[in-house]
Amino acid sequence: MCGIAGWLSYSQNLETQRDTLQRMTDTMALRGPDAGGLWIEGPVGLGHRRLSIIDLEGGRQPMTALHGGPREVAAITYSGEVYNFRELRTELQRLGHQFKTRSDTEVVLRAYVEWGEAFVERLNGMYAFAIWDMRSQELLLIRDRMGVKPLYYFPTADGVVFGSEPKALLANPLVPRKVRADGLREILEMVKTPGHAVFDGMREVMPGEIVRINRQGLGRRHYWKLEAREHEHTLDETIRHTRDLLEDIVDRQIVADVPLCSLLSGGLDSSIITALASKKLLAAGKENIRSFSVDFVDHGSGFTGDAVRGTPDAPFVRDLVEKIRSSHQEIVLDSRELADPALRAQIVRALDLPPAFWGDMWPSLYRLFQEVRKHSTVALSGESADEVFGGYRWFHDPEAIQADTFPWLTSVTGKYFDGKTLFDPGLLAQLDMHSFLRDSYTQAIAEAPVLPGESAVDQRMRQMSYVNLTRFVQTLLDRKDRMSMAVGLEVRVPFCDHRLVEYAFNIPWAMKAFDGREKSILRAATRDLLPESISDRVKSPYPSTQDPAYEQALRDALTAIQADRNAPVTPLLASSRIQQTLAKPLGSVSPMYERMGMELAVGLNTWLNEYDVSLEL
Template identity: 60%
Template sequence: MCGIVGWAGFDRDLTLERATLQLMTRTMDCRGPDDEGIWVDRHGGVGHRRLSVIDLEGGRQPMVAEQDGRELAVLTFSGEVYNYRELRSELASRGHAFHTKSDTEVVLRAYLEWGEGLVEKLNGMYAFGIWDLRSEELLLVRDRMGVKPLYYFQTGDGVIFASEPKGIIANPLVPRRIDTDGLRELLDMVKTPEHAIFTGMHEVRPGHFVKVRREGLTKHRYWALEAREHTDDLDKTVRTVRDLLEDIVTRQLISDVPLCSLLSGGLDSSAVTALAAKALAAEGAGPVRSFSVDFVGAAESFVPDPLRSTPDAPFVRDLAEHVAADHSEILLDSDDLSRPSVRAAVLAATDLPPVWYGDLWPSLLLLFRAVRERSTVALSGESADELFGGYSWFHDPEVLTAETFPWLTSTPGPFYDGTPLFDGGLLNTLDIPGYRRAAYFDALAEVPVLPGETGLERRMREIGYLNLTRFLNTLLDRKDRMSMATGLEVRVPFCDHRLVDYVFNAPWAMKTFDGREKSLLRAATRDVLPNSIVERVKAPYPSTQDSGYEKNLRDKLAEVVAADGPVMALLDADRVRRRLEGPITQNSTQITRIDLEVPLSLNAWLDTYGVTVDT
């Protein structure tokens, strides 16, 4: 896993801009702590920071392809290609000679063989840029599900790109501004594809590539969810899901550095851990190493809330014992979540105010720091809920008729309303409900359906699509930023596009055949799991219930008020005062704290990044 940057400028000599390219590259230090490289030509330049995972000696970047002493193309690559060994054999049969054992060289040679058609060949999580010296053309590619990030900013004569916004705004050509649409995206969880919050900045959309020539920039889709008739019966469907998962997990165990799994005791992470243990045992390589997270004193004081009905720890222990894992529990102190240095590190990793999910941002960062002390690569259960129908909103009759994103209905509650302290006039100007409605119907218009598909099956296809193309990306972004901030590579087996293609088209009746959530996944992995995991009800990533954490938030917001921080221009001072004077919430949760988290995060961002707000 790595950090990439680059610059194409057709009306300038970029060999004179090496210092700027160096500065852009250095912003990616956290993503690539092991090595650095820069390559620059007259109209194209790329930079790379490396986290060494495969072929530690031979995979250095940027990687240049040459023929007869002439440079043909240069690649800066982030991610993993899990089928690189098969592709390497195919390319070798076509006459390509390899000088390393890395997947990076396979991608570069695949480009020389198939051009932009290489995107059809890759299985993995990746974001990369290729500068073709022969045609003076830049190709930017992002993986099908958007596991790895890739941003770009169009200039007057080309484009600047990077794994994260920090690599782009390090270039003096890029202003640090945000307009009304940017604020709407921050204050409502709609995650519009391609929108990057900063004015003029964009994300390469998952499953797309961008081509940049002197004539301009064009976008191309190479993959999307498609509606296809599912003809397999239930038994065959369960077997196919299992076969796919075994192949996926086995492929994603490939690593030349220590690897582990992230274990929550839920069905998703337990299935991944158990299948990894099974695959390692078959290779004589076990045991699987696993990590879980909890808070000091949480086991004794846990109180069920609208998001979590059970603590994780007992289920984690059951699974770890069942597969004989080398397991470690990471215990966090809730006071650490509000430590200024930790919150500053979260902001530096995101380049955006981490307004949603509250304490899950700092707790993930601290978890990954601890994991990184023993492992460089981790497998995660992310995406199973979106794919197999695990969230409560998949099963709420109200959601079937609600004309909004499923996670913004009354299920599981007002978790995502972080605007109560904002100025009423500003909220009227932003018209967030109108923005949300427009975004919802735009997303709905994309949903592929079968001819004649109606009723419940059509609606559940829509809900699945919205989760896979909108909600999931917020979780992938969070996990990518917090893991890469610590130099940890997190892999997501449930995002393999073969599994996603297959399960997306399985009928809803089949996905709930046992009257439960995630029926197909449960049936496909039941034999490798203890019964307690099989029967456990969905519970999301743990959040602190310590009221002291909420008190820390209130104290920090009081400091912002006293200092007249930049966010105060967007808030209603009376509403803020009443909130600060109110009682501390007992059994504090994400739901009760989100109105404090949002303005605090936004203030830190405006202040640290010097962002100008245009409303």
């Protein structure tokens, strides 16, 4: 896994802009702590920071390729992993290609040289990369089908600036640190509009998209989208095929030349991945999987259930570890450290945005990944199974299913995600947040594919799946990518394999929930791998601290903002709302409502300070 950056300017020789390109590349150092490179030829410059995973010596970038002669024909800067690179390499060798390295980067580059733009349809993996074709003088920006790896770009008058994260683009003087109303709306609402970035003029390459830039301008096309298809398998065949896919996916994703581990919560999803990885590694004569879980000081003894978390994780983690005998380590975090202003600043710098919603999950993930990175470079995660197989409560709640909005914004979560509680009502009216949310939802539903002749129930549940797979999951993947890559850890997400996503998307709802439970197919396909306690466990999200010390630290930060006349977030807030929240007894505020409002206000203030953002509303 790596960080990439680059600049295409047809009106100049970018050798004269080497310092700027180097600054852009250097911003990606945390994503790629092992090595760096810069390649410039005429109007284009490619930068790369490397986290070495496969072929530690040979996979240096940017990388160029020859084809049938002494002249180089293409160059690449590449981030990610292509899991079928060995099969592609064999096929390319049969076609006459000779390889200098064992890396998947060279396979991707030579696949482009051989098959042109269509090569991307052959890739299985998570990736974001740029290819410069010296023959056509064109640049391609390409992102994986599910958007696991990020890629941003900023069109200019004569080309484009791009990078893995906004910070790489902001290091170029052509890219302004400006945010308009649309950008602020994206921050304030838990809705991620595909392709949109918060900074003015900046865009994100959409999942499954190719952006082509040449002297005629910029063009975009999707090489992959979710499609509605007839499901032809019986229930038993569906269960078997799901298992076969999972076996193949995990087999591909445990390949690494560096230490590998799993992130284990004791939930169904992470336990499946951990158990399968353990099975595969032991069958290959290798050491058993190393697993890591997270908890908070005093959380195990003091845990109380809430609207979304019914049980603590630790007992279930122990059940799986006893069954598969993994080498396990529990990482225990101190809640007080999670509210440290210095840590919040690190989170903001990793995100290039305020850590909206999710609250203490940002710093706890960051600290978890820091500890994991001391032992492993690659981690397997159970992320995205709920979106793929219908695991969230809102998939099974009649109110959420029928609601004319995104299901995670309904009351099924106990109190819907809302970070706007402390913001000035006049500002919210000016931004017309209601219309923004309505338009975003209408757009998402209009995109959802339709299968002719399917029932109204199946059509509605397909829409539910679609908005989760194209909107909600992006917020989770972004969070995991930024927090892991900020400490140089690669996190792989087997449930985002596009073959599994396509297959599950088209399983009829009655079959997908055949036993009346969430993720029925997934449970049935993997029951033999797991302890009964985990196979039957109800969905419980990533743990959130219940320590009042964390809330107190938030209150202290908000009080400090109130006392600072120059705090940049102050004009956006309503002082009366702040006073009302602070007047409530400690521990009485809703963690998914008032506490979330405090999180967003404090995080936004940190971001405005750190990034010197100009708000033009």
